[in-house]
Amino acid sequence: MKLHLITVLLAAVFLTACRPQASKSEVVPIDTPSVVRPVPADTLPKPDTARIYTYKELEEINDELLRRWEATRHTPAGRNCAGFGIGASTIHIRLMVNTPEWQSRFRREVMDSPVFTFEGDAVLPELAATAPPSSGDVYLLPEREAWPDTVRQVRFLLCNASENRVTYGLGSDVAFRDAGGTWRRMPTNYAIADILCMLDTDAVTTFSQTLYPDICPLGPGTHRYFHEVYIDGKRTTLMATFRLTDAASTPAATELTPIPEAVLQGRGEDEWRRQVQAQQDADRTGEVHVMPAFPGGDEALAAWLRAHPVTHDGPPGSVTVRMTVRTDGSLGDVFIARPLHTVADSLARRVVEQMPRWHAALRDGLPVRWQVSVVVPVGSTSQADTFKR
Numbered sequence: 001m002k003l004h005l006i007t008v009l010l011a012a013v014f015l016t017a018c019r020p021q022a023s024k025s026e027v028v029p030i031d032t033p034s035v036v037r038p039v040p041a042d043t044l045p046k047p048d049t050a051r052i053y054t055y056k057e058l059e060e061i062n063d064e065l066l067r068r069w070e071a072t073r074h075t076p077a078g079r080n081c082a083g084f085g086i087g088a089s090t091i092h093i094r095l096m097v098n099t100p101e102w103q104s105r106f107r108r109e110v111m112d113s114p115v116f117t118f119e120g121d122a123v124l125p126e127l128a129a130t131a132p133p134s135s136g137d138v139y140l141l142p143e144r145e146a147w148p149d150t151v152r153q154v155r156f157l158l159c160n161a162s163e164n165r166v167t168y169g170l171g172s173d174v175a176f177r178d179a180g181g182t183w184r185r186m187p188t189n190y191a192i193a194d195i196l197c198m199l200d201t202d203a204v205t206t207f208s209q210t211l212y213p214d215i216c217p218l219g220p221g222t223h224r225y226f227h228e229v230y231i232d233g234k235r236t237t238l239m240a241t242f243r244l245t246d247a248a249s250t251p252a253a254t255e256l257t258p259i260p261e262a263v264l265q266g267r268g269e270d271e272w273r274r275q276v277q278a279q280q281d282a283d284r285t286g287e288v289h290v291m292p293a294f295p296g297g298d299e300a301l302a303a304w305l306r307a308h309p310v311t312h313d314g315p316p317g318s319v320t321v322r323m324t325v326r327t328d329g330s331l332g333d334v335f336i337a338r339p340l341h342t343v344a345d346s347l348a349r350r351v352v353e354q355m356p357r358w359h360a361a362l363r364d365g366l367p368v369r370w371q372v373s374v375v376v377p378v379g380s381t382s383q384a385d386t387f388k389r
Contacts, residue, residue: 053115058086061113065091068111076214077102077109082120082189095120096187097215120187127175127185131226131239137162137262138231140238143206145255148247149213149220156207156225156240158199159263164232166199172209173226176218183224187216196230200324200332200369202265204276220246275327278363282370290362292325292372294355301374308351311379312344319348319376327367329357340378348376 053061065084072078080102084093091113095102098120107116133140143155160166174186189210199205209225211218225240256273264272282288294301310319320338323331334353339345352374361370 051114052089055086058089058091058115061115062086062091065111065113072110075109077105079212080215081106081110087117090115090117093118096189096212098122102215124178124184124187126182127173127224128183129175129226129237130224131237133238133240134260135229135236135238136164136231138164138166138229138236138238139260139263140225140227140229140240141257141259142225142240142242143257144242145257146243146245149218149244150247151244152211152213154209154211154225154242156209156227156242157204157257158207158227158229158238159204159259160199160201161260161263161265162231163201166229166231167196168199168205168227168229169196170207171228172207174209174211174218175224175226177221177223186218187212198333199229200326201330202327203369204263204279206280218244220244274364275366275368278366279368282361282363282368288361288363288368288370289365292361292370293359295357295359304355305351305374305376308354309379310344310347310351310376311381312341312347313381314341314344315382316380317344317378319345319378320373321348321352321376322371322373323352324369324371325358325360326369327360329360331355331358333371337373344378348378351376 062084069078069081069084073081080096082094082096084091086092093106093116095106095118098118099122103118106118137160139157139159139161141157141159143157147154158166158168172188174188175183176186178184197205207227220243222241222243225242226237227240228235228237230236256269259269259272267275294304317340318338319336319340321334322337323334326332331353334349336345336349340348358372360367362368
């Protein structure tokens with residue numbers, strides 16, 4: 001099944017990303033990685049405030065900066081850059097960790113110019129909040145029991161074992177405990193815009209969270225991952241804990257996290273994971289090996305629609321209804337893809353929702369969710385329309 005993406009417009013200030021509110025309590029400087037040698041602040045180049053650059057000159061510098069950043073984006077100095085753009089008379093560069101040391105490293109390893117100005121967090125705000133790992137049979141789980149502390153990406157599963165409508169965005173937060181025992185927010189390359197995705201019943205999606213061990217090493221220990229979801233329109237924050245262990249003592253692939261019985265719904269974990277993989281393959285390729293089908297086939301579907309006619313006081317026509325056939329054959333996410341009239345649309349949707357269970361689509365012999373469309377014919381109760389026909 002392909003997820004419907006619902007564009008969400010978020011208010012954003014230039015090069016400033018949305019962040020959850022952090023506590024106003026004491027903050028501490030971000031630890032500088034040991035590979036970075038401290039550089040005295042007075043040795044950093046000073047912005048050239050005496051000269052006023054034309055917009056064309058700023059564009060040329062910005063184009064060269066883009067070229068050099070593309071060549072160095074996989075280095076620590078490049079990864080630490082969250083974005084840049086042209087301002088009124090300078091080029092603003094946003095760093096995830098905005099300390100004098102990282103500014104100097106950017107100038108040395110990526111590019112230097114007197115028109116550069118830097119912005120971003122130089123201190124780590126507290127993030128001491130907690131949240132439940134589940135709400136109403138919607139679960140947020142780490143994919144594995146642990147990862148090496150040098151890993152650059154960890155993965156989490158969002159599982160909807162409920163009958164509720166669940167949507168989610170792409171934004172997330174990670175908190176870790178510093179040497180003093182205080183929970184701090186890990187700096188992250190935030191997106192300015194976000195989208196909402198829908199998660200159907202008995203569906204699973206995977207989140208990949210980037211870590212920055214060469215910019216802000218979290219170190220071995222238990223850390224927290226936060227993700228906002230909307231359950232029947234109500235905003236809810238879920239939290240999954242995950243462990244990083246010393247790379248020398250952690251195998252590359254540790255044990256997978258056990259799946260709750262409410263998610264398995266009587267299936268074994270191996271069967272459940274195979275089905276999840278089949279669904280992901282179907283979503284990625286846009287292909288299934290066997291399409292969903294109404295019991296008895298197309299002729300039986302046509303007979304069922306004739307037995308449940310839709311009429312309204314208006315011109316005849318048809319309504320195209322789109323829905324998801326779930327793995328158990330039940331129908332969900334029913335919506336009008338091609339409307340005719342408000343009354344006819346409502347009646348056509350009701351007819352589809354009353355249909356018996358379908359035969360689910362199959363991928364590699366396993367049932368997967370898939371979307372289908374049904375064209376519901378609409379008749380007219382108007383005498384004038386009847387006479388014209």
